[in-house]
Amino acid sequence: MSTKEKILDAALTLFAENGYDGTSVEQIANIVGIKAPSLYKHYKGKEDILNALIDSAEERYEVMFGSEKNIGKVPESREEFIKVTMERISFTMRDPIIRKTRMLLVQEQFRNERISEATTRHQLDGIQRMFAKIIKGMMDEGIVVKDDPKLLAVELTAPAVLQIARSDRQPQCEKECMEYIEKHLRHFCKVYMR
Amino acid sequence: MSTKEKILDAALTLFAENGYDGTSVEQIANIVGIKAPSLYKHYKGKEDILNALIDSAEERYEVMFGSEKNIGKVPESREEFIKVTMERISFTMRDPIIRKTRMLLVQEQFRNERISEATTRHQLDGIQRMFAKIIKGMMDEGIVVKDDPKLLAVELTAPAVLQIARSDRQPQCEKECMEYIEKHLRHFCKVYMR
DNA sequence: TTGATAGGCTAATTAACATTAGCTATAATG
């Protein structure tokens, strides 16, 4: 990993944990193993690091939600749907980079318009667009009742998003959150799947 | 309004807008119309102001969700339920103090355990407990299908909570968010109400 | 070989910020 990448990595961790204003350039440099002024050989300043982090979050978002590839094959049964969805959610919840990015966005969402919009994209639009496609696929297969796929995607994802946010701030409740999500998911299946 | 209250008021506004670390004691004092050092006649320090704000948020929470009074009478029809629920949500979304408190909590949720817990209470538990009671009431009246009221409360509130969060960070989308919530609410009624 | 570039360092600069010390006037209290 290049120094430039190491800086981003360290900054993401610290910003997620202590917020942008709660993190000093020196702390970032410490983790990287250089002195603070050396950091300016790689980035113009602290704000520049934040921008680069948002850039990379946006790129990752594009890779995750931009293409059709990441949907995988349409689940054929209730149990399969529950299984793959729980895996997807569990991954999103636990993957360190995704988790830290979420924590960064949620804390800095009021800092500027770019971050506001990115937060909405990550927290609402992306997930919903993705699940709308999966649900649409299952509708076409006749295993989900006919309805607006986007609307059902919201019904499906909103409770999960809130529980993920909860487990970000209270990691000791992670298990409880997952159980909660599964309960909700089973309810969703009962209501909307044949 | 006493100076002590004015300080809390100003601090809430600034913390909501710029975060705790993004706000200086001097800025707070400026709004109040005193000099920064005078502020220490009322609070021991900046952190003390934050704690007082959380105290008052918790008190308000207790008043809103602690008693049975605020549920009002059980709605008797779909349209009435939609109307009173939209009013409730619209109020929660627009009331300046509630809105700023939400913004404060969401930004500072990782600062300490107390704020983490308060955030979960405000964003999840309180709203859900309240709506669980309303839904339970409507179940007893036979206008909502028999099911776990707490679970239905989540299905009902989660999408609304996310849209409210969105309108906090993108106030220009407020109208869109409200329309979205109403759409969801009508869907909810279609699925769960006779 | 030379010379430039990249990437590290130390030292210095500048600004902001939280907080304390100590003074003063007004208002409340005995």
Place this chain on the structure above:
DNA sequence: CATTATAGCTAATGTTAATTAGCCTATCAA
């Protein structure tokens, strides 16, 4: 009326943070 508490002020202090200047060395291309 005397005094004591309240709540404001200015000035000062100590700390921390971001950033800049300028130096040094290793690498690599001409």
